Amino acid sequence: MSLRLDRVELPRGTLGELNLAFDTGVHLITGPNGIGKTSLLSALAGSLPLKSGRFLFSDKPLGHREALVVLAPNAPPEMPWIRSGLLLDFIASLYPASRRDAAFAAEVVARLGIGAFLASPLGTLSAGTARKLLLAATLVAAPPVMLFDEPTNDIDAGSGAAFIEFVREASETRIVIITTHHAGDLAALNPALHALG
Amino acid sequence: MSRMAANYLSIRHSHFRITLRDWFRGLDKALVAIASALTFILTAMVAMAVVGMAQGLALLSDASASPAHRVAVITAWQGISLVLMRALREAALMPRARQFFASLPIPPALHLRADLVLALLTYSFLWLPVAWVIANPLGTRSAPLPTTVLALATLIVISVCVNLTLLRARIRYALPCIAALAVFALPGRAPWLEAVRAGGAIIAAVALWLSYLPGAARAPAARRRSELADRLAIRTGLVIPLLANELRANFMVRVGFILATLGACLLVIELRTNDTSTASVLLFVAAVAALALYSLPALLRRTLLTRLHFLAGQTAFADRMRAAVYLVPSALFLCALLAGWVFDRGGRAGLETSLFTGLYALGVAGARAEIRVTRWVVPFAAMMLLIILGAMT
Numbered sequence: 011m012s013l014r015l016d017r018v019e020l021p022r023g024t025l026g027e028l029n030l031a032f033d034t035g036v037h038l039i040t041g042p043n044g045i046g047k048t049s050l051l052s053a054l055a056g057s058l059p060l061k062s063g064r065f066l067f068s069d070k071p072l073g074h075r076e077a078l079v080v081l082a083p084n085a086p087p088e089m090p091w092i093r094s095g096l097l098l099d100f101i102a103s104l105y106p107a108s109r110r111d112a113a114f115a116a117e118v119v120a121r122l123g124i125g126a127f128l129a130s131p132l133g134t135l136s137a138g139t140a141r142k143l144l145l146a147a148t149l150v151a152a153p154p155v156m157l158f159d160e161p162t163n164d165i166d167a168g169s170g171a172a173f174i175e176f177v178r179e180a181s182e183t184r185i186v187i188i189t190t191h192h193a194g195d196l197a198a199l200n201p202a203l204h205a206l207g
Numbered sequence: 208m209s210r211m212a213a214n215y216l217s218i219r220h221s222h223f224r225i226t227l228r229d230w231f232r233g234l235d236k237a238l239v240a241i242a243s244a245l246t247f248i249l250t251a252m253v254a255m256a257v258v259g260m261a262q263g264l265a266l267l268s269d270a271s272a273s274p275a276h277r278v279a280v281i282t283a284w285q286g287i288s289l290v291l292m293r294a295l296r297e298a299a300l301m302p303r304a305r306q307f308f309a310s311l312p313i314p315p316a317l318h319l320r321a322d323l324v325l326a327l328l329t330y331s332f333l334w335l336p337v338a339w340v341i342a343n344p345l346g347t348r349s350a351p352l353p354t355t356v357l358a359l360a361t362l363i364v365i366s367v368c369v370n371l372t373l374l375r376a377r378i379r380y381a382l383p384c385i386a387a388l389a390v391f392a393l394p395g396r397a398p399w400l401e402a403v404r405a406g407g408a409i410i411a412a413v414a415l416w417l418s419y420l421p422g423a424a425r426a427p428a429a430r431r432r433s434e435l436a437d438r439l440a441i442r443t444g445l446v447i448p449l450l451a452n453e454l455r456a457n458f459m460v461r462v463g464f465i466l467a468t469l470g471a472c473l474l475v476i477e478l479r480t481n482d483t484s485t486a487s488v489l490l491f492v493a494a495v496a497a498l499a500l501y502s503l504p505a506l507l508r509r510t511l512l513t514r515l516h517f518l519a520g521q522t523a524f525a526d527r528m529r530a531a532v533y534l535v536p537s538a539l540f541l542c543a544l545l546a547g548w549v550f551d552r553g554g555r556a557g558l559e560t561s562l563f564t565g566l567y568a569l570g571v572a573g574a575r576a577e578i579r580v581t582r583w584v585v586p587f588a589a590m591m592l593l594i595i596l597g598a599m600t
Contacts, residue, residue, distance in 0.1 A: 057519040088514050099437065
């Protein structure tokens with residue numbers, strides 16, 4: 011399983027043409043603010059059209075009909091009314107082929123410490139709890155390519171350690187790409203480093 | 208503090224102006240096109256509406272008015288002003304930024320002052336019949352001017368209090384305001400009754416003031432989870448919960464316009480003394496339904512794709528959303544046509560249904576493709592069809 015960026019040019023940021031390859035395991039993308047890290051993840055997730063180039067998944071053009079990619083964004087969606095548990099279920103439901111079972115979902119929820127908040131509207135959660143909810147949804151969806159945009163910002167140390175353990179387990183059979191300004195926090199994952207800019 | 212006052216009020220005024228400008232972008236062309244093409248008909252329609260509303264308001268100071276008429280006028284005024292303020296709530300009350308501004312050291316009196324000024328601006332066209340009653344150009348007013356002014360002022364004060372407490376979800380404070388409105392509806396012209404009405408207005412004003420003091424807001428009660436509702440939400444790509452929460456008021460205003468049109472058509476048929484055997488209810492209901500609903504699918508789709516941008520590329524999300532985004536407004540449009548058809552006596556239901564269904568479909572497609580002219584072409588076309596088909600009746 012591999013993911014390749016073939017002469018990719020993003021519509022935002024200051025990056026030029028990108029030629030990168032990711033295989034199974036954890037990949038950290040670092041770089042200064044505004045260079046295009048978040049745009050790269052959005053483009054991989056299919057929500058930002060490319061200026062030019064293409065993504066290849068196992069040497070075939072990456073499409074989104076098979077639900078191969080999931081993205082945990084760096085900010086919760088602007089839907090303060092939605093019940094947190096419903097958002098988690100909804101995101102996971104979009105990945106029927108890869109979705110992890112209920113026992114794993116319960117374990118993620120428990121270890122990230124968000125069980126008490128699943129009945130609450132998203133707008134009432136703290137920044138850290140909302141971020142953990144999106145991390146949990148991504149871990150439960152578990153498609154072959156998992157993208158995390160600055161996942162360790164705002165979250166407490168215990169949840170951060172649990173997240174690293176879940177990512178380590180997921181990365182054994184998946185491609186995990188993480189953008190971060192704090193590579194040291196994720197050093198335990200022995201990631202491949204890709205410094206942009 | 209005076210600098211703060213000037214700044215806060217100017218922010219609210221700017222927000223009001225900019226929000227309205229954004230909303231009416233494109234529609235201004237439709238209004239200009241309709242006004243220039245149909246100057247005489249529109250002048251007659253507006254004059255008829257203003258004079259009709261003024262005659263209703265004049266009943267409030269008329270001792271011979273029946274209790275039923277008095278209640279009807281007050282209910283209509285309150286209903287229209289509430290719908291108007293609800294439709295313009297974002298512009299007038301700035302609810303999204305409210306929490307942030309509440310955290311700043313701005314005195315409650317300033318919040319109240321800004322809300323009052325913008326609420327009175329929002330009443331906009333409702334001032335025309337009020338001015339007509341006071342100016343009395345046709346000399347038809349039966350009560351002296353001070354009595355009329357007092358009655359109108361009391362009604363306006365109480366209705367502003369009801370609207371501002373209800374729209375800011377201060378239900379505890381809205382109740383005395385609604386009670387004051389009920390007291391105002393009591394018939395008769397005795398001095399003690401006038402004093403009771405004035406007392407009601409004062410109580411409503413005090414309730415409004417108290418609703419602005421710190422601690423007046425209450426957290427909403429937690430909602431119960433429903434398995435069925437969750438399943439429906441997931442199956443529809445979150446379209447149903449979006450309609451039930453974020454776009455609830457928007458949706459209700461659209462449905463309200465259609466129901467009000469149907470109600471008005473039936474009322475006119477009931478009250479008119481001339482022949483109504485060929486009255487075309489479907490024509491008006493279909494025109495309003497097409498206008499009210501054609502932009503809803505695009506709004507639903509755009510809102511969901513913006514809010515859940517990180518899922519926008521997922522085909523499963525698009526597939527689930529697509530069905531509900533078009534199905535809900537189209538089902539509502541068909542229900543409106545059906546309701547109009549049931550009461551229609553025009554005899555051209557097939558033609559009217561086809562034309563307005565076509566207009567609705569074109570509007571949906573234009574809004575989906577983000578073609579800007581759709582915003583003024585659809586209202587203009589609906590108005591023209593209404594005039595032409597109406598003239599054929």
